[in-house]
Amino acid sequence: MERHATVTRPAKLSVSGVGKTFRTRGNLLVVLEDIKFEVMAGEFFVIVGASGCGKTTFLRIVQGLDRPTTGTIELDGRALHGSGQDRGFVFQNDSLFPWRTVLRNVTFGPELRDTPRKEAERNARDIIALVGLSGFENHYPHELSGGMRQRVNLARAFAVNPDILLMDEPFAALDALTREQMQQELVRIVAETGKTVIFVTHQIDEAVLLADRIAVLSARPGRIVRIVDVDLARPRTLDLKRTPQFHAIVEEVWNLIAQTHGLGNEEAKAHGIAP
Numbered sequence: 001m002e003r004h005a006t007v008t009r010p011a012k013l014s015v016s017g018v019g020k021t022f023r024t025r026g027n028l029l030v031v032l033e034d035i036k037f038e039v040m041a042g043e044f045f046v047i048v049g050a051s052g053c054g055k056t057t058f059l060r061i062v063q064g065l066d067r068p069t070t071g072t073i074e075l076d077g078r079a080l081h082g083s084g085q086d087r088g089f090v091f092q093n094d095s096l097f098p099w100r101t102v103l104r105n106v107t108f109g110p111e112l113r114d115t116p117r118k119e120a121e122r123n124a125r126d127i128i129a130l131v132g133l134s135g136f137e138n139h140y141p142h143e144l145s146g147g148m149r150q151r152v153n154l155a156r157a158f159a160v161n162p163d164i165l166l167m168d169e170p171f172a173a174l175d176a177l178t179r180e181q182m183q184q185e186l187v188r189i190v191a192e193t194g195k196t197v198i199f200v201t202h203q204i205d206e207a208v209l210l211a212d213r214i215a216v217l218s219a220r221p222g223r224i225v226r227i228v229d230v231d232l233a234r235p236r237t238l239d240l241k242r243t244p245q246f247h248a249i250v251e252e253v254w255n256l257i258a259q260t261h262g263l264g265n266e267e268a269k270a271h272g273i274a275p
């Protein structure tokens, strides 16, 4: 018999009424206002918005590096307290230890958790293979290209087996070709591991290629203007970027950003947003 019951998946991450106000030298700066959304398990959720609208601040709050002024965040139905290895963070700039090899960079997190060295190394080798760096385990960061270093960052975030990956413009520093290669790799890795991801980018085509949904933030104070569904089939490949469906969504997101910021193309570029 055919079943028509809709399956409701529980939210992995629930964000409700999150606001952030910084107080600096007696001045108040409202950075985020009333952010609310839910991210489902296994979902790839992307946040876009102009420079300074509070994207990094938001990820830092989810990571537990900073506290919201208002609102709450729940992970699997439990309020977040502080940072934890249930969340992995990939920063814009690589944050590798220059004095540690690739392998030892990747085992660093698990070592902090007292994972036995043998086990940490075995897992690390698997993850290094997953990000396509087998054979470079004993290299030092300075012996790698920018793209390879970003792969190590990714491996490091995966090594603690987080439930949710927080990625803050992880490919921004890469050249266009490497960036596309990394986008493709990330699509593959996320499909293989089924991770839940929150990903911040300035690049709208990157957002559309990767996302299940895209939250468009207004200029500071960052508020959610709209959450756009990216209804494109998976697996996604770079060819998708040449289809009309892809361009239609890029246009939609682009228009939302331009409207909310009252920007023309040149101004938007000055804000670091590329269509």
Ligand SMILES: Nc1ncnc2c1ncn2[C@@H]1O[C@H](COP(=O)(O)OP(=O)(O)OP(=O)(O)O)[C@@H](O)[C@H]1O
Pocket: 022, 023, 024, 029, 031, 049, 050, 051, 052, 053, 054, 055, 056, 057, 058, 220
């Ligand atoms: N610790 C802090 N104290 C005071 N102000 C801060 C602090 N951290 C961030 N801000 C301010 O909050 C605003 C948002 O910063 P944030 O780094 O979140 O922006 P962003 O959206 O990530 O920008 P970008 O796209 O340039 O990375 C900025 O105006 C910044 O100056």
Ligand SMILES: [Mg+2]
Pocket: 055, 056, 057, 168
């Ligand atoms: Mg930022």
